[in-house]
Amino acid sequence: MIKIIKNIGIQWMVIQVVFLLISCQEEERELIDPTIDDTITQDSTLAGLMKNVVTHDGSFDDLVDKGNCYSINFPYFILHNGNLKEITHTADYAEILDSDTIQIQFPVTVTTYEYKEEFIETSTELNALASSCLSDDEDIECIDFVYPFNLSTFNANTNLLNTIEVLHDAQVYKFMDEMDDQTVMSINYPIQLVLHNGDHTTSGHNEQLVATILDFIESCNEND
Template identity: 30%
Template sequence: MSLIAKKYVSYLILLLVIGCQQEIDINEGTNPNTNSNNSETTNYYKRVGMYDGSFDDLIDNASCFSVELPVSLKANGIALTIEEINDYQLVETIFNQSSIDDDTIGFNFPITIFNYDYTQSTITNQEKLDDLTTNCGQLITSNLSAITCVDLVYPIKISLFNIGNDQASIITIINDQELYGFTSSLSNNEVYSINYPINVLVNNTDSIEIIDDSEFKSIINDCI
């Protein structure tokens, strides 16, 4: 690389660092859109990015995880094999046969579940499943469970700055799993800012433009 080319590359890197610092503002709080790993905004974005397991609550009674299909179970004592999401209707039909009985699900263990953090677990008995359900309830009570009433319209861009080594970067997030991974892996030395405006869907309605953290948190608080 020629000397002129090297100087040009160095200049571009300097512009990136300065631009990110201006966007983020290293001193968290000076810029209201600057966030650390433990800020309220980070918690909200992390919860929006969590895996939503509420679609199969009919069989597992917990929104923090879902059961991998196919799965064999008994609904009110009647043996079924659930091959796909549409088969949940078979369970609902059995549950609707009576309005005075206690509806129960018994899985043919082991089963595999998808957790709120996108990991998978093998569950070998009902006791372990009950423990996960209890943990899910605690997450919900503590306002740490998935936020499902707001969906981001991807991609979004994030300006990230590491205070420890003065390194700046621009990160593109393309889905919920990447958003959860980003917010979960932030170190104490990192601060970031969402590159607004972004668009969100509230309760699967029309897209709404968000211009800053304050507006994002307000929309979250309204819907939850």
């Protein structure tokens, strides 16, 4: 009799564990169900806005490299009005004026708007890259995400659920760039953003996040 009671107890525990696992999976599925408003698809307005927010902004060194869709990686050297100067930090650009004579000491490595690195050996190569930049690009410079935050994803092909902790813009850009029409995701709200003036704002759902980004696009300018 004792053995029978033990077996029944074990079976009941197994049933409870299975039920718990199924419940957890259903909760995750509900989190990223495509019918829920806070789901983000590849072609959604929010997906596009997020990608524009995290696009690499290369405008901070335009006085030197003349291209807003890439930046030169630190450290590197220039001839600044005939004097050799090492550029190691963004603060070094404060010492450069529009009227100054600048000669980049090649080779240098640049990071493009999509976070790809290119080795540049001559001014001709750099000028060609600069000419490929759009003067009116889509990157949103006056608002940034505050990290870390989590993204939950579901792939309809593999039926896999996943949660990703994102730590920086490049990681978000890569994810958004590689996202296909079989994948949906959701942000684990609330999420914080920082404005170009240092103020912070919080969004609690997709609609609010879209509205917040759109509200500040008008105040975005190159080099802000």
